[in-house]
Amino acid sequence: MKLKKPIPVLEWILLVIKGMVVGAGAILPGISGGVLCVVFGIYQPMMALLAHPIKSFKIYYKLFIPFLFGWVLGFLALAKLVEMLFAASSTIAISLFVGLIAGTLPSLFKEAGKNGSSKGSWIGFSIGLFVMFTVLTMLSKGTATDISPNIWWFAFCGIVWGFSLIIPGLSSSSILIFMGLYQPMTSGIASLDMLVILPLIAGLAITVFLFARLVNFLFEKHHSIMHHTIIGIVIASTLLIIPVEYTSNVNLAISIACFFAGFIVSILMDKLENKISF
Secondary structure, X not given: XXXXXXXXXXXXXXXXXXXXXXXXXXXXXXXXXXXXXXXOOOHHHHHHHHHOHHHHHHHHHHHHXXXXXXXXXXXXXXXXXXXXXXHHOHHHHHHHHHHHHHHHHHHHHXXXXXOOOOHHHHHHHHHHHHHHHHHHHHHHHOOHHHOOOOHHHHHHHHHHHHHHHHXXXXXXXXXXXXXXXXXXXXXXXXXXXXXXXXXXXXXXXXXXXXXXXXXXXXXXXXHHHHHHHHHXXXXXXXXXXXXXXXXXXXXXXXXXXXXXXXXXXXXXXXHHHHHOOO
C-alpha cells in the first residue's frame, strides 16, 4: 500500500479516529493494539516501518502522521478514565476488563484457525497456557504482591506493551493488572508523570527494536502455532485476575453485570471491525 497521492481531509480525520481507537486499545484490558492495527490495515505498514524505518517512512508518512496524532489522543484520554474506574472500585473495574478479554476469545480463535489448525497449534496453545499460568502462580506466591512500582517496573510495563503491539492478539493489561502495575501505570500516564512515561516509552521502544522483525517472521511462517500460543497466554493471565472477594452482594451483582457488559462490548466491537476496511 503506497500512498503516492495526497490524503483527503476526510481520510485524515478517519486515520485520526482509527489512531484514537488503537491508542485506547493500548490502555483498555482485553483489547489488543496489534489486532486493531491489523483490522485497520495499519499492521503491515507499521511492521515495515519498524523493520526499515527510513525507507518505509518516506512511503507511509502521510498515513502515520494523522494516525499517531490520534493514537496519542486516545491513549491519554482513556488513561484518565481507567484511573477513575479503579478509584471507584477495583473489583468492578477488573470484572469489566475480564469481560472485555473474554469477548475477544471467539475472534482470536477464528483468526488463529483461518488457515487451519495443526497438532503443533494445540501444542503451542497448551505450552502458552501452562507456562504463563505456572509463572504467574509462582509470582503470586512470591514477589508479585510485594512489587513497589518504580522506573524499572514501569520500563518492564513498556516491554510488555511492546510485545502486545507487535504480536496481534496479545493483550498486556491482564498481566500488568495481576502484578499490581496496571493502576499505578495508568495513573502516572493520566497525570503526565515523566517518571512513569519516559521509562515506559524506553521499554516499549527497546522491545519493538529488538523483536519486531523476529515476531513478524514467526507470524508469517507459523501463523496458526503463534496465534494459538498467544491465546493460551491470554487465557492463563486472565484466569488469575478474576476477582474472588466482594465487599457485598451488591458489589457482586454489579461486578457480574460489568463482566457481561464488557463481554458484549467486545463482541460488538468485533462485528463492527469486520465491516471496516481501509
